[in-house]
Amino acid sequence: MAQQGKDPNMPDRVTKTQEMVYETTVGEVMAPKMVIVGPDQTMAEFRLILRDNGISGTPVVENGKLVGIISIEDLINALTENAINAPVRARMKTKVECLYTDELLVHCIAKFSKYGYRRYPVLNRDNELVGITTKGGIVEGLLRKLEMDYEQSESKAAVVRSCLSLQKLFEDISADEVRLSFKHDVAGQNLKDAGKAASELKNVLKKLGICPKLLRRVGVATYEAEINLASYTQGGEIRAQVDKGGIMVEAIDHGPGIPDVEVAMQPGYSTAPDWVRELGFGAGMGLANMKKCADEIVLKSSVPNGTHLTMQFRYKD
Amino acid sequence: MKLREIVNLLHADVLVGGNLLDDIEVERCFSADLMSDVLGRTYADGILVTGITNPQAVRTAEIADIMAICIVRGKQPEAETVALAKQKDIPLFVTKLTMFEACGILYLKGLRGVAERK
Amino acid sequence: MTLKDLVKEFDLEVKAGSSYLDREVAGGYVSDLLSDVLAHAEDDVVWVTFHIHENIVAVASHKGLAGIVLVQGRVPEKDTVAKAEEEKIPIMVTPLSAFEFVGRLYKAGIRGAQANQC
Numbered sequence: 047m048a049q050q051g052k053d054p055n056m057p058d059r060v061t062k063t064q065e066m067v068y069e070t071t072v073g074e075v076m077a078p079k080m081v082i083v084g085p086d087q088t089m090a091e092f093r094l095i096l097r098d099n100g101i102s103g104t105p106v107v108e109n110g111k112l113v114g115i116i117s118i119e120d121l122i123n124a125l126t127e128n129a130i131n132a133p134v135r136a137r138m139k140t141k142v143e144c145l146y147t148d149e150l151l152v153h154c155i156a157k158f159s160k161y162g163y164r165r166y167p168v169l170n171r172d173n174e175l176v177g178i179t180t181k182g183g184i185v186e187g188l189l190r191k192l193e194m195d196y197e198q199s200e201s202k203a204a205v206v207r208s209c210l211s212l213q214k215l216f217e218d219i220s221a222d223e224v225r226l227s228f229k230h231d232v233a234g235q236n237l238k239d240a241g242k243a244a245s246e247l248k249n250v251l252k253k254l255g256i257c258p259k260l261l262r263r264v265g266v267a268t269y270e271a272e273i274n275l276a277s278y279t280q281g282g283e284i285r286a287q288v289d290k291g292g293i294m295v296e297a298i299d300h301g302p303g304i305p306d307v308e309v310a311m312q313p314g315y316s317t318a319p320d321w322v323r324e325l326g327f328g329a330g331m332g333l334a335n336m337k338k339c340a341d342e343i344v345l346k347s348s349v350p351n352g353t354h355l356t357m358q359f360r361y362k363d
Numbered sequence: 364m365k366l367r368e369i370v371n372l373l374h375a376d377v378l379v380g381g382n383l384l385d386d387i388e389v390e391r392c393f394s395a396d397l398m399s400d401v402l403g404r405t406y407a408d409g410i411l412v413t414g415i416t417n418p419q420a421v422r423t424a425e426i427a428d429i430m431a432i433c434i435v436r437g438k439q440p441e442a443e444t445v446a447l448a449k450q451k452d453i454p455l456f457v458t459k460l461t462m463f464e465a466c467g468i469l470y471l472k473g474l475r476g477v478a479e480r481k
Numbered sequence: 482m483t484l485k486d487l488v489k490e491f492d493l494e495v496k497a498g499s500s501y502l503d504r505e506v507a508g509g510y511v512s513d514l515l516s517d518v519l520a521h522a523e524d525d526v527v528w529v530t531f532h533i534h535e536n537i538v539a540v541a542s543h544k545g546l547a548g549i550v551l552v553q554g555r556v557p558e559k560d561t562v563a564k565a566e567e568e569k570i571p572i573m574v575t576p577l578s579a580f581e582f583v584g585r586l587y588k589a590g591i592r593g594a595q596a597n598q599c
């Protein structure tokens with residue numbers, strides 16, 4: 047990441063994520079499809095545009111040219127000042143900080159710190175508006191690229207071994223909301239493919255540079271949860287969310303549910319049928335193992351509706 | 364000790380990872396047939412000695428960062444188990460010895476067990 | 482070696498069948514796969530396992546095993562203890578892992594079954 051007082055062209059400890067930031071351009075991670083508003087539209091119309099598109103701001107474009115930028119903060123101010131029918135032109139910012147498609151992300155990060163705005167129109171070198179980007183969009187784009195590039199990369203050693211690197215990735219580019227989501231269906235009453243979700247999740251997290259210790263904690267807990275889904279339920283799913291706060295893993299099924307959660311959490315307690323035991327499971331240690339691995343664990347269940355297990359893992363070395 | 368020494372001590376047939384035998388240094392041994400037992404331990408540079416022949420042995424080894432798998436009692440692993448071990452680059456071998464004998468021999472040679480995760 | 486000797490030597494906790502510790506131990510068998518135990522365990526061996534459910538007593542009784550040692554401090558279920566008393570099968574517990582306990586048994590001269598030809 048861009049560091050204060052260091053020449054960004056000569057990083058002394060290059061990690062995979064740092065490499066990406068020095069090599070990736072804005073054009074590669076921007077959103078090319080964008081919503082715009084005209085300067086003669088009213089703030090009331092602008093409000094509808096925001097609502098209908100689920101966004102918080104847009105560039106203002108007149109005759110194909112970028113003339114300003116307007117956001118939800120401007121809308122709030124207009125409402126407060128009773129100016130909801132004022133034209134966008136009267137409420138927009140005319141001095142717009144933009145990015146160029148061929149700019150490297152490392153330079154953008156410097157701009158983010160300097161200006162603190164949340165969204166930046168992206169221009170090509172002919173000064174035409176070609177896209178828009180937010181900090182969140184940049185991180186998502188980076189994560190996508192990281193996953194693709196890792197496949198092609200021969201050097202596994204390029205993956206960072208520090209637990210805090212992922213946290214830093216999110217922190218260095220603070221955003222309204224940045225998240226990597228993962229979902230994997232799990233078949234019930236069948237141990238054949240059980241463990242695939244845990245294995246895939248572990249691999250994705252490994253590519254993001256998470257340290258081996260945290261990888262194992264998440265891997266083991268997710269695997270145990272998945273085995274429970276496969277052994278005792280009619281099927282369900284494993285979900286995971288990665289953001290700057292940490293990693294959350296959920297195991298959700300739709301039946302039959304656990305009659306007594308407290309009893310189920312006791313180490314050694316097992317309702318495993320013989321076919322489960324003969325395949326190497328049913329020792330009654332799954333939930334106990336999950337408890338040891340996760341920083342927090344919540345198990346909610348009702349018969350016959352099903353079970354919802356939530357586990358939280360924090361970044362720490 | 365090196366994985367090759369273990370393979371020799373147990374007179375094992377190597378099914379996957381013959382090229383890795385000299386690269387892997389083993390210090391500990393997980394002897395278990397129940398995967399949760401394996402997963403409830405702390406991390407160690409270890410091998411798994413087991414009677415499980417289904418692919419879960421490989422999945423467990425991958426999740427727990429276990430370095431190699433030894434199946435006992437001359438039991439042949441399922442085709443899918445061998446395929447998965449190849450895919451994940453985890454050495455897999457089979458010994459005709461019982462689990463008791465295999466563990467006894469390795470213990471006498473200095474391998475140690477793995478503590479429970481606290 | 483008798484079960485009593487084992488209890489003393491390895492500081493085992495006796496959970497059931499304390500009246501039947503005079504049995505001679507002919508060897509050892511370690512496995513958590515009931516099908517393997519049923520197929521291969523020999524008479525009068527001591528069975529080392531992670532399982533705590535009452536099926537282990539039925540298996541031990543059926544095979545004429547000398548007794549059962551549970552590893553890693555596992556606590557047998559109430560039903561298991563009750564059944565064990567009924568069937569006269571001693572159940573003992575060690576805090577050690579299976580590898581460590583079997584290693585020590587082996588070192589003390591207790592051996593496993595002969596290698597399988599399957």
